Every structure is written in structure tokens, then in C-alpha cells.
Amino acid sequence: MKKIFSIIILPVAMIAIFLSYAFSANTNSSVSHDVGWEKQLKEMNYLIIKISSVNIINGLFFTDTQAEKLNKLSSSFQSGDLPSLDTTGNSSFELVNIRRVYIKLLEKLLKKESVSDSLKNQVNAARVVEAEIIKKSLIVAQDPGYSGTGCQQCHASPALFSHYLNSSKELEIISPEKRAEIDKAHSLGLFGEKGMVRLWNMKAAADSILTDGQKYIMKNFRCCLVPPGDLSDPTNIGQAFVSNDWINYFRATRKLSDSDWKKYNSSFILPLDTLLRATLPGIKTSESKIRLRNAEAIIDKARKMDEIDFELQKENLCLKMKEALQLTALTGETIREADTRQFITAMFLLFNGNADLYEKISRH
Amino acid sequence: MPNSSHISRRHFIQRSCAFCAGWYIFNNLMIPEKLIASSAIGNNLHKADYWKSLPDKMTQCKLCPNECIISPGENGNCHSRGNRDGEYYSLVYGLPAVIALDNIEKSPLYHYQISGKAFSIATSGCNLHCQYCQNSDYSQVGPDDVKTFPLEPAEVIARAKKNDVNAINFFYTEPTIYFEYMRDIATLAKKEGMKTFCVTAGYINEEPLTELIPLIDAFVFGLKGFDKDYYSAVIGGELEAVKKSLKLLAKNSDKTWFEIVNLLVTGLNVDTAQITQMCQWIKDEIGKDVPLHFTRFEPYYKLKNLDPTPIDVLSNAYKIATELGLEYVYVGNLPGNEGCNTVCPKCGTTVIERVDFDVIKNTTVKGKCSCGNQLPGHWI
Numbered sequence: 001m002k003k004i005f006s007i008i009i010l011p012v013a014m015i016a017i018f019l020s021y022a023f024s025a026n027t028n029s030s031v032s033h034d035v036g037w038e039k040q041l042k043e044m045n046y047l048i049i050k051i052s053s054v055n056i057i058n059g060l061f062f063t064d065t066q067a068e069k070l071n072k073l074s075s076s077f078q079s080g081d082l083p084s085l086d087t088t089g090n091s092s093f094e095l096v097n098i099r100r101v102y103i104k105l106l107e108k109l110l111k112k113e114s115v116s117d118s119l120k121n122q123v124n125a126a127r128v129v130e131a132e133i134i135k136k137s138l139i140v141a142q143d144p145g146y147s148g149t150g151c152q153q154c155h156a157s158p159a160l161f162s163h164y165l166n167s168s169k170e171l172e173i174i175s176p177e178k179r180a181e182i183d184k185a186h187s188l189g190l191f192g193e194k195g196m197v198r199l200w201n202m203k204a205a206a207d208s209i210l211t212d213g214q215k216y217i218m219k220n221f222r223c224c225l226v227p228p229g230d231l232s233d234p235t236n237i238g239q240a241f242v243s244n245d246w247i248n249y250f251r252a253t254r255k256l257s258d259s260d261w262k263k264y265n266s267s268f269i270l271p272l273d274t275l276l277r278a279t280l281p282g283i284k285t286s287e288s289k290i291r292l293r294n295a296e297a298i299i300d301k302a303r304k305m306d307e308i309d310f311e312l313q314k315e316n317l318c319l320k321m322k323e324a325l326q327l328t329a330l331t332g333e334t335i336r337e338a339d340t341r342q343f344i345t346a347m348f349l350l351f352n353g354n355a356d357l358y359e360k361i362s363r364h
Numbered sequence: 365m366p367n368s369s370h371i372s373r374r375h376f377i378q379r380s381c382a383f384c385a386g387w388y389i390f391n392n393l394m395i396p397e398k399l400i401a402s403s404a405i406g407n408n409l410h411k412a413d414y415w416k417s418l419p420d421k422m423t424q425c426k427l428c429p430n431e432c433i434i435s436p437g438e439n440g441n442c443h444s445r446g447n448r449d450g451e452y453y454s455l456v457y458g459l460p461a462v463i464a465l466d467n468i469e470k471s472p473l474y475h476y477q478i479s480g481k482a483f484s485i486a487t488s489g490c491n492l493h494c495q496y497c498q499n500s501d502y503s504q505v506g507p508d509d510v511k512t513f514p515l516e517p518a519e520v521i522a523r524a525k526k527n528d529v530n531a532i533n534f535f536y537t538e539p540t541i542y543f544e545y546m547r548d549i550a551t552l553a554k555k556e557g558m559k560t561f562c563v564t565a566g567y568i569n570e571e572p573l574t575e576l577i578p579l580i581d582a583f584v585f586g587l588k589g590f591d592k593d594y595y596s597a598v599i600g601g602e603l604e605a606v607k608k609s610l611k612l613l614a615k616n617s618d619k620t621w622f623e624i625v626n627l628l629v630t631g632l633n634v635d636t637a638q639i640t641q642m643c644q645w646i647k648d649e650i651g652k653d654v655p656l657h658f659t660r661f662e663p664y665y666k667l668k669n670l671d672p673t674p675i676d677v678l679s680n681a682y683k684i685a686t687e688l689g690l691e692y693v694y695v696g697n698l699p700g701n702e703g704c705n706t707v708c709p710k711c712g713t714t715v716i717e718r719v720d721f722d723v724i725k726n727t728t729v730k731g732k733c734s735c736g737n738q739l740p741g742h743w744i
Contacts, residue, residue: 061698063675213700213719308513311463312483312527 037157038150040095042083042189044130045151046352047102049190052223053351054109057358060214064362069209070349071358077202077350082195094133094158101126105225110357123225128274131281133158138171138282140164151189154182171282176336183340187347203339203346210345218345246318250302254310261303269296276325294324408507408514410457412445413544414572421450427543428491428568429605442541443506444489456487457545459512460520461502462536465529469721471563471584472657472696474706475741476621477731478531478559483524486536487545488512492565493600494588495666496629503537517548521556531559540568543576550579566609567601573612582621582742585610589626589633590642598632607645614650621742623655625696626681630661630670634677636684643685653691653740658682660697678703692740711735 062070101122108115115123140146140156143164148156156164174182187196207215253261253268272295276288298320302310310317336344414426421436425445432440439446444456465481488510490503497503502510515523524532532553539546539562550560562576563584587606588599595603613622624646628634646656658681661673678695682703685693695703699720706716715733717725727734731743 060700061675063679063701211700211702212714212717213702213704213724216717216719216724217700308463308515308523309527311513312465312523315465 037092037155037159038152040092041151041155044095044099044102045186045189047099047106048223048225049347049351050353051102051106051109051225052221053348053354054106054357055224056218056221056348057354057361058109058112060210060217062358062361066209067358067361070206071355071362073202073205073209074350074355074358077195077198078352078355080195080198081192082352083190083192092158095130098126098130102225124278127225128278131278135171135277135281136161136165139169142169142171151185154185170284173284173287174282179336180340183336183344187343190347199346199350200343202350203342206346206349207342215345218348219341221345221348246321247314250299250310250314250317253299254303256303265296265299268299272325291325295321298324408455408457408459409448409453410544412452412454414569415445415452417450421447423447423450423452425452426569427572428540429602430491430567431569439506440491442489442491442538443504444487444541454542454544456489456507456512456542458514458516459487459507460485460515461488461507461510461512462486462499463513463515465527466533466535467721468531468533468561469718469723471533471535471561472625472659472694472721473561473582473584473623474657474694474716474718475623475655475692475731475739475743476559476561476582477742477744479744480531481529482531482533482559482561483520483527483529484533484535485515485520485549486534486539487542488537489541490538491541491567491601492538495598496627496661496663496670497665498662499536500665517545517552520549521552521558524553524558525556530557531561533561533563535561535563538565538567540564540566540572540576543568543572547576547579550576554579565599565601566606566613568609570608570612573609574616577613577616577620580620582623583613584625585613585622586625586627587642587646589629590638590645591633594633598629607649611649614654617651623657624650625657625659627659627661628673628677628681629667630673630677632670634673634681636680639681639684640688643688643690647689652689655692655694655741656685656690657694657696658685658703660695662697675701706739708733708735708737708739710737715739 101119105115105119105123108119134155137155137158140160141148141152141154143156146156146160146164148154184196187199191199210218249268253265256264269292272292273288276283276291298317302313302317305313412425412427416424416426418424418433423434425432425434425440427445428442430441432442432445434440434447434452436447436449439455444454446453446455462485464484466484468476468478468482486499486502488502488505488507490497493504520532524530532549534546534549546562553560559581560579561582561584562580563586565586565588566573566583568576587610589595590603592603595601595606610624613620626633626642628639643656646652646654658678660675660678661667661670663670663672675698678698678701682693682695691709692706693703694706695701698704702714704718705714707713708715711733713727713733713735715726715728716723728739728743731739731741733739
């Protein structure tokens with residue numbers, strides 16, 4: 001019991017402390033005026049896509065021939081005039097810790113080193129804070145009195161949070177049209193107008209290098225910070241939904257007696273809420289409640305099973321949990337057009353600096 | 365000043381001697397041998413088959429080529445069979461350590477289609493000691509060292525039905541070491557019209573394997589290399605015995621289906637000459653249409669110091685096998701790689717596409733390509 005609490009409560013407490021630390025500091029920092037919120041948004045976007053890109057390249061098992069072809073294509077894409085994005089420079093107080101953690105993670109992934117549990121927890125906590133900032137920046141930018149340009153058209157600076165923030169306001173579900181706009185805006189921020197057009201023109205060439213199996217994997221790929229199969233915490237962030245972690249989660253819930261479950265089930269549900277909010281910054285409270293209720297029903301089912309049936313059904317339960325949480329349903333990523341999907345694949349594969357990764361694969 | 369808690373040297377020596385004497389009497393005279401053995405392994409003894417008595421209550425196991433000679437109270441090299449007072453028992457009967465529902469593609473079994481998943485089952489123990497074993501937590505220990513799920517054969521069938529499963533897969537560890545348990549489950553499964561699969565390294569003597577063949581619908585046979593020194597040093601067995609088992613399966617191919625798996629371990633069994641020799645032998649002695657899976661090694665157990673198998677080593681093995689004329693060659697543990705797909709040897713069309721353990725596309729009709737070629741195996 002004590003162990004379960006340490007598993008569940010400690011990370012939550014860490015996240016809470018991290019959150020309060022970051023947001024209390026917000027009130028008296030001079031924030032984006034001197035560092036440039038626009039620049040920071042782009043750099044954060046860069047870091048997340050770069051990390052995801054390294055993860056997927058490590059996970060697709062390219063052959064030498066594929067790596068050579070991708071190397072050429074990636075070098076050709078990068079030889080054009082792309083905006084220079086610096087990930088080592090200064091940033092506002094809200095983002096400095098998040099960036100530090102993400103950069104640390106990226107360095108590990110580039111060296112193909114394993115990610116320690118401690119770093120995973122830091123990444124998870126950082127993502128939770130980042131998701132809160134994203135959510136607030138979106139809500140503030142939707143205020144009728146707000147106007148911004150570039151990335152700040154949608155993501156208002158934290159400096160404005162206190163002026164505009166109406167805490168009861170929630171974000172709308174992303175429509176297919178809106179999804180296309182978001183994809184375009186994000187790639188504009190990363191590559192500029194010319195770079196985006198060049199990438200669009202290269203998408204078919206990148207696609208042709210992949211096997212059908214790799215295309216199938218890419219079809220379901222979305223941003224991923226910690227690589228799948230290397231997560232120990234059920235509150236993992238990103239696209240990874242790792243059965244072993246969820247199996248351990250279910251096992252922990254099954255250890256509690258009915259009376260203890262009644263008393264302490266929030267200790268298990270709260271991390272799910274955190275996961276939802278970190279993965280889907282824009283999720284409405286009502287949507288979140290429905291998902292949590294569905295998740296709890298699956299946990300109840302798992303708790304009622306005898307040991308043999310649970311062993312047999314454990315992976316099935318994980319899949320049901322994934323369905324219950326519907327992590328991708330609200331982001332609109334499942335409703336992308338085929339050519340947009342191909343463009344996103346090209347973005348992950350040909351991203352800045354990836355030529356070096358392909359070079360290493362070919363040399364190996 | 366005398367201290368009440370103080371013990372004199374004489375008292376200390378007296379007490380120590382008394383304790384040692386008591387300990388000796390308790391362990392050697394008071395507890396009968398049978399009780400020691402039984403307490404050490406619990407009460408799940410099931411009379412074993414394939415063994416013979418030797419003088420002085422010794423036994424010799426005849427199940428696998430190890431043919432362990434075992435003293436009373438001792439267990440075999442496989443941790444799963446033991447001598448208890450001159451009788452020989454299976455120690456794992458009815459005590460699986462792993463149960464799960466899996467796609468049979470995980471085995472890997474690519475030419476045997478079933479609907480839905482299979483009930484995978486494994487006890488602890490193994491008669492080989494592969495230094496890279498992925499399941500060493502179960503395979504290199506006995507039943508007392510792992511959590512087990514008491515399941516008699518009839519209960520296995522009942523649970524499979526309850527979970528809408530129509531196949532039993534003896535998987536994860538080496539099934540032949542729990543021969544009696546597997547045979548009894550398979551016999552019941554056959555009566556119920558269920559399919560049975562066995563993922564084995566084939567390190568078993570001819571007689572028990574012959575008994576098993578009619579009870580198993582398909583074998584996945586781990587041919588772990590093709591060099592006798594590699595087999596003895598890294599696997600802990602003899603290559604010739606394994607080849608003999610594989611030939612026996614080939615001889616009985618009208619009764620059972622089988623596919624071969626060869627795990628390529630970085631720097632140890634990836635030599636082009638060795639792979640060529642193995643493929644040639646498979647073609648000549650086993651058959652060119654037997655599916656051959658080359659799988660990628662991941663560092664586990666005692667070989668954590670090695671790198672995963674480079675993809676080009678797998679591609680090279682694939683090339684060697686196909687150029688020699690083997691018709692159904694696969695590459696495994698590489699999600700997204702084209703080597704996971706089935707290509708029709710007659711027209712060259714990719715007819716079945718797989719990612720991980722999932723079939724994502726199948727253009728055959730009951731295993732028949734549109735060119736008219738019937739793929740070997742069992743198709744629904």
C-alpha cells in the first residue's frame with residue numbers, strides 16, 4: 001500500500017510543486033518582452049518535433065539503402081534557406097526549466113542512451129507545465145480584445161495571462177479545417193514559407209522510400225517525447241501507450257481491498273486526469289470527466305477479475321483503457337487528409353539535423 | 365561486579381555446542397528425506413514419463429538428449445523434473461508461470477491462420493541455457509522461484525473457452541520440459557476441436573517427440589545456429605540432436621505443420637558461411653517451402669554487452685536464403701521491414717503484409733495467390 005502511494009502520490013506532488021513554482025513566479029517576472037515569446041514558441045515547437053523525429057527514426061529500423069536515400073533528401077531539404085532555430089539560448093522563466101529538461105532528453109536520444117526514470121519523471125512534469133501554458137496561451141489569444149501576429153496569433157504571451165485569463169473559458173474541439181490550419185501554422189513557424197513549400201514538394205519522394213509497413217506505422221505516429229517501450233510511469237506523455245506500464249497500473253489497483261479502493265481511488269484517477277490534460281491541453285472539463293468515468297469502469301472490471309482471467313485479459317484491458325481515454329480524438333490528428341499525413345511524415349523524417357542520424361545509420 | 369546479562373566463556377561454548385548438535389540432529393536425523401524433497405518443491409508432483417531407474421534410487425531422464433542422471437532429492441538440468449525417493453516426477457505439471465492471449469504471429473507462425481488469439485502458456489524451466497534468453501526469469505529457474513497459476517489441463521481448456529479462444533500455444537519457455545502437462549492439455553484441446561501450437565528448440569528425444577507430433581497442429585522450431593561449438597557454448601546443447609528432431613518433423617509433415625526460426629546474434633552466429641550452410645541443409649533435408657524466419661537479437665540476460673543485430677546482417681541472411689532457393693524467408697523483430705511480408709514465389713507479388721504481430725493486408729484467398737499459387741500452410 002505504501003509503495004502504491006509512493007508510486008502515485010510522489011509524482012503528482014512533484015508535478016504540483018513544479019506547477020506552483022512555475023506559475024507563482026509568473027506574476028513577478030518580466031517574461032517575454034526581453035527574450036521574445038515568438039522566438040521561444042518556435043524553439044519549443046522545434047524541440048518537440050526534433051525529439052519526436054529522433055524517436056521515430058530510431059524506431060523505424062531503416063536499412064542502409066533507405067538511410068542513404070533519406071540522408072540525401074534530408075540534406076537537400078536542409079540546404080535551402082531555413083529559419084535558424086537556437087535551442088541553447090535564453091528563454092522566459094516559464095519555459096526555461098521545460099527547455100532544459102527537453103534538451104537533456106534530446107541529448108540522450110541522439111546518443112541512443114537509455115532514459116532514466118528520473119529523467120522520464122522530469123519530462124512528464126515538464127510536459128504538464130508546458131500543456132498548461134499552451135492551454136492558457138490559446139484561451140487568452142481567443143479573447144475578443146486580443147490581437148497578435150505570427151505564432152502569437154494563437155499563442156498569447158504569458159505576460160498577458162493575468163490581464164485576459166478567464167478561468168472558466170474552455171477550448172473548442174478541433175475540426176478538420178482547424179487541424180489543417182494548425183498544421184500549416186506550426187510548419188510555417190518551423191520552416192518559413194519557402195521551407196514549407198519545399199517540404200511539401202518533397203513529401204512524395206520521402207514517402208516512396210518507406211516500406212508499406214513503415215507507412216502504416218507513420219500513419220499512427222504523433223509527437224512523442226519519451227520513446228515507447230521505455231516508460232515506467234503510467235502518466236506517460238505523448239503518443240506512447242505502453243502495455244507493460246498499464247498492466248502494472250492495473251496490478252496496483254487490484255492490490256487494494258474494496259474499502260481501500262473506495263478511500264483511495266482518486267490516487268489512481270488523478271494521474272489519468274493529469275495524463276489527459278498533458279496530452280490534450282485543450283480538453284474540456286466535461287470531456288475529461290466522461291473519459292475518466294469510462295476509465296474507472298475499466299479499472300473496476302479489472303479489479304473484479306480473478307487472477308487467471310486478469311492475466312489473460314491484461315493486454316485487452318490496456319487497449320480498452322486506450323479507447324476509453326481517446327487520447328487522439330480531440331486533436332484532430334486522426335482526420336488529416338492523406339497528403340497532409342504524407343507532409344507530416346516528411347516533416348519528421350527530413351527535419352533539421354536528421355541527415356546526421358541517417359549518416360550514422362549508413363556508417364553502422 | 366557480576367553482570368546478570370554477562371555470559372561466561374564456558375557458558376558460551378556449552379550453548380554453542382548444544383546448538384550445533386541440535387541443528388545437526390534436526391536436519392539429518394529427524395526429517396526424512398522425502399519430507400525435505402517435498403517441502404522443497406511443494407506438493408505438485410506428477411509422475412513423469414520417459415525415464416528409467418538406476419541402482420541406489422538414482423534415475424535417468426530419457427526425455428531430452430541431456431539424459432540427466434539424478435540422485436534422490438535432486439532436480440534435472442531443466443529445473444522442472446526431479447527424483448523423489450527413486451521415483452521421477454514433473455515438478456511443473458499444472459503450474460504455468462506465464463499465461464497470456466497472443467497473436468500466433470508472435471511465435472512467429474506466419475503460415476497457420478486462426479481466427480482470434482491463442483492461449484499462450486509456459487511453465488518455468490528449460491533444458492537449454494541460451495545466454496541471450498529473453499525469458500530467463502522463467503526459463504532458468506524452477507517452479508518455486510516464480511509466481512505460478514495453478515491450472516490443471518481441464519481448467520486451461522475451460523479458461524480458453526471462457527475467453528473465446530480456440531487455440532493453445534505452448535510458448536515462451538521450452539514446452540518439451542513439461543511434456544506430460546503439454547500432452548494432457550493438447551489431448552483435451554484436440555477433443556474440443558481446438559488448435560495446438562508448440563514453440564520449441566527441438567531438444568527432445570525421438571520417442572517423446574513422435575508421441576507429441578499428432579497432438580500438435582504446428583511447431584515453431586528454433587534452429588539457433590549451425591555450428592556445433594556455438595550450440596555447445598552459447599546454447600548449452602548439441603546441434604546434431606536438434607537437426608535430428610527437425611528431420612523427424614519434416615518426415616511427419618503430413619501430420620503437423622512447422623516453421624523454422626533462426627535468431628541471429630551479433631558477432632556469434634552471423635557468419636555468411638554458416639548461414640549459407642544452414643540454408644543449404646534446410647533446402648536439401650527439410651524442404652525449400654518450409655518458412656524460415658531470421659530474427660533480430662536484442663541484448664538480454666548474459667549477452668547484454670552485445671549490440672542488437674544490425675539490420676544489414678538480417679538482410680544478408682534473407683538474401684542468402686532466397687538466392688539458395690528457399691521460398692518463404694522472413695525477417696523478424698523489425699517492425700515495418702519488408703522482410704515481415706509474404707511474397708508469392710511464383711509471381712513475386714507481396715500477398716500478405718505484416719507490422720509487428722499484426723497482419724495489415726492479405727490479398728490471398730485461403731492462402732492462394734491471384735496467380736494461382738497455393739501457399740503452403742493452413743489458411744482459413
